[in-house]
Amino acid sequence: MKNAITISKKIILSAVFCTTLLSNANTSNNMLVDKDLVKTALTINNVKAGNLLSIKDVNGITLYKEFIEESGVYRKGFDLTALPNGNYIFEVDKDLEVEMIPFTVSNNKVVFNRNAEVTIYKPFVRQQDDAIYITQFLPDFSKAKIEIYANYNGELELLHADKIENSQLIQKAYRLEKGSYKIIINSNNREYTKFIN
Numbered sequence: 433m434k435n436a437i438t439i440s441k442k443i444i445l446s447a448v449f450c451t452t453l454l455s456n457a458n459t460s461n462n463m464l465v466d467k468d469l470v471k472t473a474l475t476i477n478n479v480k481a482g483n484l485l486s487i488k489d490v491n492g493i494t495l496y497k498e499f500i501e502e503s504g505v506y507r508k509g510f511d512l513t514a515l516p517n518g519n520y521i522f523e524v525d526k527d528l529e530v531e532m533i534p535f536t537v538s539n540n541k542v543v544f545n546r547n548a549e550v551t552i553y554k555p556f557v558r559q560q561d562d563a564i565y566i567t568q569f570l571p572d573f574s575k576a577k578i579e580i581y582a583n584y585n586g587e588l589e590l591l592h593a594d595k596i597e598n599s600q601l602i603q604k605a606y607r608l609e610k611g612s613y614k615i616i617i618n619s620n621n622r623e624y625t626k627f628i629n
Contacts, residue, residue: 471509472542476524476531479506484525489518513540529553555602555617557626562609564628568602568619576602576619583612 476485480503487496487510495515500506512520515537522533530552535544555568555576566578576596581588591613596602602619613628 471511473507473509474522476500476506479503479524480526483527484523486523486525488521488523490520495520512537512542527554528556552620552622555619555624557615557617557628559628562607564606564608564613564615566602566604566606566615566617568617570596570600570602570619573598573600574620576617578602578604579616579618580606580608581614581616583614588614 479500481501483500485498485500485506486494488494512535517538519534519536522535524531532550532552533544534548535542553569553571555566558565564580568576570576578592578594578596579590580592582591592606594604596619608628615626615628617624617626
C-alpha cells in the first residue's frame with residue numbers, strides 16, 4: 433500500500449481462518465480474517481471482478497484501494513501493524529452492497545470488532561420506457577432521501593423530492609418525460625448518483 437501500508441507480495445495460501453466472520457441472514461457472502469498472524473490474512477467469498485476493496489480511516493479517507501481482478505474467492509495478506517494507532521475499516525464495495533469490517537490498531541496490535549461488522553445495501557435504479565424504478569433494502573429502518581433533477585441545457589432544476597422514514601424497503605416509481613435527469617439518493621450516510629438520458 434502506498435505511503436500508509438507496506439504490501440506483502442506473498443499471498444498466504446494456507447492459514448487457519450477462524451476469528452472474524454461477516455455474514456448477513458439475507459446473503460451468503462463471507463469475509464474471514466485471521467488476526468493472529470504477523471500479517472492479517474483476508475479472505476472474501478463470492479466476489480466479482482471489478483468489486484472494490486478499500487481500507488479507510490475513521491474519517492472516511494481511503495488509505496488503500498484495489499479492484500478485485502478475478503471472480504470467486506479473494507485472498508490477500510496485509511501488514512496492518514504498519515498503520516498509525518487508530519480506527520479503520522476494511523470495505524468491500526459490490527454491485528448492490530457494501531460490506532464493512534471495522535478494526536483498531538493500537539501499539540502494533542490489530543483488533544477486529546466483530547459486533548460492528550455491517551452490510552449496507554445500495555439503491556438500485558432501473559429505467560423502463562418513461563418510468564424510473566428505485567428500490568433499496570434498509571434493514572435498520574434508516575432514513576433516505578430521493579431527489580430528481582431535470583437537466584435543462586446544463587442547468588439542474590429539482591423536480592421531485594421524497595423523504596423515506598420508518599421503512600425497511602424503498603419501492604418507488606416515477607414517470608418522466610423524455611430528457612436528461614440526475615437522481616440523487618441519500619441513505620446510510622452515503623450519496624448515490626444516477627444519470628438518466
